[in-house]
Amino acid sequence: MAEPILELRNVTRTFGGVRATDDVSLAFMPGEIVGLIGPNGAGKTTLVNLISGFLPVSSGEIRYEGRSIVRQAPHQIARAGIARTFQIVQPFAQMTVLENVMAGSIFAGALGLKAARAKAVEALEFVRLAPFMDMPASELALANRKRLELAKSLAMNPRVLMLDEVNAGLNSSEITEALGMIRAIAERGITIIVIEHLIRVVAELAERAVVLHHGAVLSEGPVDSVLKDPRVVEAYLGNRFARRFAG
Numbered sequence: 001m002a003e004p005i006l007e008l009r010n011v012t013r014t015f016g017g018v019r020a021t022d023d024v025s026l027a028f029m030p031g032e033i034v035g036l037i038g039p040n041g042a043g044k045t046t047l048v049n050l051i052s053g054f055l056p057v058s059s060g061e062i063r064y065e066g067r068s069i070v071r072q073a074p075h076q077i078a079r080a081g082i083a084r085t086f087q088i089v090q091p092f093a094q095m096t097v098l099e100n101v102m103a104g105s106i107f108a109g110a111l112g113l114k115a116a117r118a119k120a121v122e123a124l125e126f127v128r129l130a131p132f133m134d135m136p137a138s139e140l141a142l143a144n145r146k147r148l149e150l151a152k153s154l155a156m157n158p159r160v161l162m163l164d165e166v167n168a169g170l171n172s173s174e175i176t177e178a179l180g181m182i183r184a185i186a187e188r189g190i191t192i193i194v195i196e197h198l199i200r201v202v203a204e205l206a207e208r209a210v211v212l213h214h215g216a217v218l219s220e221g222p223v224d225s226v227l228k229d230p231r232v233v234e235a236y237l238g239n240r241f242a243r244r245f246a247g
């Protein structure tokens with residue numbers, strides 16, 4: 001059986017008395033798309049911050065490609081191949097779209113300028129932002145700023161990509177387009193963890209879902225069975241939703 005590319009073993013993170021992450025054990029396989037859902041404050045962003053090294057774990061272990069990464073700095077983790085997007089999109093406003101993406105590939109790859117530029121152009125072509133590459137990033141509309149985030153992460157050559165609310169604020173056709181891009185990324189063998197409020201996105205995109213509640217894993221498994229899990233319905237989704245998916 002294939003080995004997980006990323007594994008969390010009994011990971012806990014506390015803030016004072018709050019267990020933002022509570023004894024979480026999860027394994028992610030190469031090329032799979034996993035939805036990470038849960039109500040506000042469930043601990044989704046904290047988990048992403050722990051995996052990407054922006055926060056230290058209080059206890060437990062995070063293993064990537066079979067090795068512990070819990071003591072590594074964010075840039076080392078990014079260079080090793082774990083990329084993330086941020087919930088709040090904050091491009092370097094004064095820099096061009098291309099320069100923003102190059103900053104990503106340089107951060108993660110220690111590439112020379114020429115290689116970083118080539119990588120960045122390729123990522124911009126993939127997300128269909130190449131025509132905007134010389135524009136200041138501040139001039140991009142929201143949907144394109146989200147694509148810029150995606151391009152920045154892709155330019156890091158990730159093997160694991162965590163997308164934090166990448167569809168928030170987009171309209172329906174923009175979401176459909178983003179979903180197509182995310183699928184195409186997974187087809188390259190990249191593991192994708194989608195952190196989402198939008199159940200539609202998780203239901204359409206992910207093979208597996210993990211539901212967090214009060215920092216702990218409440219339910220995990222194939223998306224449709226997780227969405228019908230009575231504990232999930234009660235904790236998060238509400239009966240109206242349960243009826244829609246029960247059929």
Ligand SMILES: Nc1ncnc2c1ncn2[C@@H]1O[C@H](COP(=O)(O)OP(=O)(O)OP(=O)(O)O)[C@@H](O)[C@H]1O
Pocket residue numbers: 015018019020038039040041042043044045046047
């Ligand atoms: N830096 C911090 N200091 C103190 N408490 C924090 C910190 N970061 C998160 N928390 C707390 O940890 C819990 C989990 O928060 P987190 O932001 O991870 O949840 P979330 O599922 O991402 O929520 P949302 O969907 O609103 O982004 C919350 O109770 C939050 O208040």
